[in-house]
Amino acid sequence: MNPLIEMSGCSFAYEPGKTVLERVSARLAPGELLGIVGPNGCGKSTLLRLLAGVLRPISGHVRIADKEAASLSQLQRARTVGFLPQTVNPIFAMRVLDAVCLGRFPHVGAFGTLSPHDRAVADRCLTETETESLRDRDFLSLSGGERQRVLLASVLAQEPRALLLDEPTSSLDVHHQIEIFALLRDLRSAERGIAVVTHDINLAGRFCDRIVLLGQSARGVVAEGSPVDVLTEPLLSKAYGAQIRVCQHPLTGTPLITVDAPAESKR
Amino acid sequence: MKSRVMITAASVVVCLLLILASIAIGTESIDLRAAFDQWRTGATKGNASELNIIVNLRLPRTLLALLAGGGLALAGCAFQALLRNPLATPYTLGIDSFAALGAYMATVFGAGTAMNLAGFSLVQVAAFLFAAFDVLIIYAMATRARRMSPLVLLLAGVTLGLLANSGILFLRYLAKPEQLINMDRWLMGGVDLIGYEPVLTLLIGVTPCAIILLMQASRYDQLGFGEELAAGRGVDVRRLQVTTFLVCSIMTGVIVSKVGPIGFVGLVVPHAVRTITGSRHRVLMPMSMVAGGAFLCLCDIIARKAMTGETPIGIITSIVGAPFFLYLLVRRRFADWDNA
Numbered sequence: 001m002n003p004l005i006e007m008s009g010c011s012f013a014y015e016p017g018k019t020v021l022e023r024v025s026a027r028l029a030p031g032e033l034l035g036i037v038g039p040n041g042c043g044k045s046t047l048l049r050l051l052a053g054v055l056r057p058i059s060g061h062v063r064i065a066d067k068e069a070a071s072l073s074q075l076q077r078a079r080t081v082g083f084l085p086q087t088v089n090p091i092f093a094m095r096v097l098d099a100v101c102l103g104r105f106p107h108v109g110a111f112g113t114l115s116p117h118d119r120a121v122a123d124r125c126l127t128e129t130e131t132e133s134l135r136d137r138d139f140l141s142l143s144g145g146e147r148q149r150v151l152l153a154s155v156l157a158q159e160p161r162a163l164l165l166d167e168p169t170s171s172l173d174v175h176h177q178i179e180i181f182a183l184l185r186d187l188r189s190a191e192r193g194i195a196v197v198t199h200d201i202n203l204a205g206r207f208c209d210r211i212v213l214l215g216q217s218a219r220g221v222v223a224e225g226s227p228v229d230v231l232t233e234p235l236l237s238k239a240y241g242a243q244i245r246v247c248q249h250p251l252t253g254t255p256l257i258t259v260d261a262p263a264e265s266k267r
Numbered sequence: 268m269k270s271r272v273m274i275t276a277a278s279v280v281v282c283l284l285l286i287l288a289s290i291a292i293g294t295e296s297i298d299l300r301a302a303f304d305q306w307r308t309g310a311t312k313g314n315a316s317e318l319n320i321i322v323n324l325r326l327p328r329t330l331l332a333l334l335a336g337g338g339l340a341l342a343g344c345a346f347q348a349l350l351r352n353p354l355a356t357p358y359t360l361g362i363d364s365f366a367a368l369g370a371y372m373a374t375v376f377g378a379g380t381a382m383n384l385a386g387f388s389l390v391q392v393a394a395f396l397f398a399a400f401d402v403l404i405i406y407a408m409a410t411r412a413r414r415m416s417p418l419v420l421l422l423a424g425v426t427l428g429l430l431a432n433s434g435i436l437f438l439r440y441l442a443k444p445e446q447l448i449n450m451d452r453w454l455m456g457g458v459d460l461i462g463y464e465p466v467l468t469l470l471i472g473v474t475p476c477a478i479i480l481l482m483q484a485s486r487y488d489q490l491g492f493g494e495e496l497a498a499g500r501g502v503d504v505r506r507l508q509v510t511t512f513l514v515c516s517i518m519t520g521v522i523v524s525k526v527g528p529i530g531f532v533g534l535v536v537p538h539a540v541r542t543i544t545g546s547r548h549r550v551l552m553p554m555s556m557v558a559g560g561a562f563l564c565l566c567d568i569i570a571r572k573a574m575t576g577e578t579p580i581g582i583i584t585s586i587v588g589a590p591f592f593l594y595l596l597v598r599r600r601f602a603d604w605d606n607a
Contacts, residue, residue, distance in 0.1 A: 054498045078501030084497035092491045092546030105489055106501040110487030112549055158500065231322050 002045055004162040004193045005051050005081070010060030012046055016053045020262040022219040023060065028162055033188045034195040035204030038214030038222075039240045044197045045086065045166050047214065051195060052083035052164045065161065073153050078106035084199075086167040088151055089141060097135040100125055103157030125153040129170060129183065145176035152183070163187070163194045169203065203206040205231045205255040215239040222259030231255040274543050275554065283559035289329045289564035290321060292572065293395040310325045312570040331458045332567045332580075333560035335522045336532050338419035338477065338560025340540075343533025343551050348487035349511045350417035356533035357519040359421065360405060361428030362398045363528035365519065367454055369397025370383040370527075371438040374450050394524040401427055404515030406482065410506055428478050455579030456527035458567055465525050471548075472521030476514045477556065483507060491546060529581050531558050531588030538595055562588075 005028045005095045012092055013019045020043040025213045026052065042079065049055040050062060062069040065080050074081075082103075090099075101123070104118045114122075129149045131237050139150060140225050141170065146170055155163065163185070169177040188194045198204050204211055205227040213230050215222040215238060222239040223230045232255075236244035242259055249256040279603050302317040339357060346355040357363060373393035390510035405424050436455075438446060486507050523529075536559040537551070544550045566583040573583070 052499060054495070072502050073501075074498075078499065080501075083496075083499030085493065088493050088496050090492045091353075092541075093492070096594065098547065099492070101498065102488060102492065105485065107487070111482075112488065155499075156516040224441060 003029045004061045004065060005195075006050060007057075008061050008063075010050055010057035010062065012043075012050060012055065012057050013124070014046075019219055022051070023061075024220040026051065026206065026221065026224070028164075028195050030161065030192045030193045031166050031188055031190050032209040033185055033207060034193065035198070035208030035211045035227075036195060036197045036214065037204050037218045038213060039245055040199070041215045042214040042239075043219070044199075047212075048083075048164050048166050048195065048197050051162075052081050053077045056082060073256070075106045078158060078160075080160060081162045081164060082155040082158045083109055084151055084155045084163075084168060092165045092210075094139050095135075096131065096137050096139055096142070096184065097122060097126070098151060099139045099183050100135075100154045100157050102120075104156055112124035122157050125155070125156040128156060128187065131205045144171050145179070148172065148176075148180060149183070152180075156187070161192055163192060165194070167199065169198065169200065177203060201231060201257045202255075205257070206252055211241050216241055227255055231257065238239040271543070271545065277552070278543055278554070279539075279557060280505040282557050285561040285564050285568075286329060286333065289332065289343065289568050290325045292568050298420045298546065309494050319359040324461065327461070327463050327566060328458055328567065329468045331460060331469060331526065334466070334473050335458060335526045335529065336536075336559040336563025337556035338469070338473040338518050338559070339519050339529060339532040340536035340555040340562070341477055341480055341520050341552060343559075344537040344548070345483070345487065345511050345515055347537055348490055348516070348541045348548060349508060350421055351490065352417055352421050354534070355417075355421055355424075357515065357523075358530045358533055359428070360424030361401045361426075361431060362519045363530065364431035364435070365401035366398040366523040367528050368434045368438075368441070368526075369393035369395070370453050371435050371442075371450050372397075372447050373440050374453075375438050381597065391524040397431075397518040398520035398523055399516055401431070402512055402520075406509075406512045407517075409512065422574050433581040444590070451528050454581070456584075457531040457570075457577075457579055458563070458583030459577060459580075460525065467523060471524060473518055476518035479510065479514050479597055480518075481552055483510060487548040487552075488546075499528070525583060529584055531592070532562060535588040535592045535595075538592070542595070544579070581606055 001167060007027065008025045009023045010025070011019060012019060012021045012024055017239065024047065025207065026047065027246065038044050046055065053062060053064060053072070064072060064077060064103055069077065099178075100122045101114055101118065104114060104121065105112070108114060109119060112216060113133050118267050123132075127134055129152050131149050131153055132144070134146060134150060139147065152168070155165075168184075172180065184194050186197060196204075196208070208227060211227050211230040212221055213223045213235060214220065218239070223235045231246060233244055233246050236246065245258050245260065247256050247258075248254075271410045302321050305318040343356040346357065347353060348362065349355070349586045377393070402422075405420055408423055409420050410491050415480055417421060439450070442450060484532045486497070489500055489502045490504070490507070498504050537555045539557045540558050541551055544554050561582070563580070566580050566587055569587065570578045570580045570583045
């Protein structure tokens with residue numbers, strides 16, 4: 001199956017001379033939940049933004065649905081790729097339903113007039129994320145977990161084939177984190193692929209079909225493959241530059257990662 | 268939802284009544300019915316004083332207030348959405364102060380120059396150019412390769428405004444006493460211009476700018492959730508910035524050069540309207556225009572009636588606007604903007 005997004009030999013730097021990613025290749029296929037993991041500052045978010053097409057690589061190519069990303073207009077791209085950044089801070093009070101309808105932007109005309117079809121899509125996205133009961137609430141009054149689900153619904157309302165999420169669980173309780181990942185697992189389909197950046201390797205190992213592991217000093221991908229192949233002690237230790245221990249989760253059987261703490265200092 | 272539509276409709280009616288009142292009320296109170304009879308019977312201008320005052324004095328003045336107030340409120344609305352900050356207005360970005368600096372310079376250094384460039388005097392041309400210069404500096408900062416946060420841009424605007432104010436003080440120090448009177452009067456703003464020429468200038472300057480800004484409404488909605496999410500949804504954020512800065516500076520420059528710096532309209536009106544219409548810009552922006560125009564009409568009525576003779580309108584907008592804004596702050600907490 002052709003990948004939804006294919007990135008080959010891409011380099012990127014926010015400032016000249018400070019390369020974040022160097023000749024990195026990655027892809028997202030339909031039907032998969034892809035986890036992008038790695039230490040802080042290794043370029044996970046940058047990789048996701050390149051895949052999303054909101055950043056342009058300095059060199060290399062990104063192809064979105066078999067078309068060169070640079071040749072697509074921003075609206076064309078947004079109809080194929082949905083991107084949820086890590087920080088979303090709304091400044092206006094807004095009804096949840098209206099916030100979800102904002103996701104229809106790439107499909108509606110300049111004046112943002114919604115057709116019955118657009119409203120139906122928004123309703124369906126609320127159902128998919130189990131947020132129907134919130135539809136008339138004010139977005140700003142929602143809890144962190146509820147917000148994240150509604151934001152997910154608003155990005156789904158773009159009807160993207162590729163869904164890219166940056167740390168969707170970073171500020172959530174344990175059970176809300178699991179709920180979001182379980183939801184993402186359900187949302188991937190034969191047409192839809194999902195990529196998620198997370199610093200929680202355990203969650204990624206438990207829910208993702210494939211893992212891309214980035215390294216601090218590697219400026220790119222250390223390893224890529226199924227969770228059991230990638231989440232191993234040598235590969236993780238190389239990526240994080242620390243002694244990482246991996247065992248098997250007693251309940252789920254998936255890789256469970258932990259790090260030896262430094263010896264207690266005697267003061 | 269229904270009640271919101273009703274309140275919006277009621278507000279529009281109130282605005283229309285205010286516009287009508289600004290035609291009827293003035294130094295001379297006018298019997299609108301008498302004027303209407305004169306118009307209907309086709310009385311000649313010589314013996315139709317009511318009609319004469321309305322057509323030649325009141326109507327252009329009201330139209331001027333409508334266009335200036337509407338334009339300033341719309342520019343405030345656009346800047347608040349673009350910079351994601353409740354304090355962003357043409358005034359706080361220093362546009363008015365720079366226009367005033369330009370006007371003062373023209374008065375001090377260009378004294379006696381009788382210039383008329385397409386209906387603009389030297390003072391007005393200088394005001395426009397300085398307003399444009401201010402926006403150009405902020406815009407240059409906004410489009411540097413390394414992105415600057417909206418808050419930094421706003422601070423830059425405030426700093427430029429303070430700089431311009433020092434420049435004004437320096438010019439006052441240099442100016443002759445008789446120039447000071449004219450300069451100070453200009454600084455207080457006024458829509459007491461006579462005839463249709465300034466109305467036409469504003470109509471030509473404001474209309475296309477307003478249309479362009481109104482067409483960005485759905486993009487400003489997207490910015491409400493952050494620049495990155497908006498970019499992901501296909502909003503060309505950079506282009507929206509360019510458009511907004513360019514169009515707002517032209518519009519504000521034209522307005523300020525004709526009627527002087529009028530503060531508070533761009534700040535108060537969008538916030539007040541937002542409490543009624545909600546934050547969808549498709550409704551908020553046109554409503555802000557109507558309300559901004561009506562607000563300036565109201566201030567102009569007060570300016571005409573408050574004392575014998577006229578009070579400068581810039582003073583009235585602040586006296587009316589500031590307490591009202593404080594009331595909004597206390598009532599509505601502005602919690603929405605906390606995490607901006």
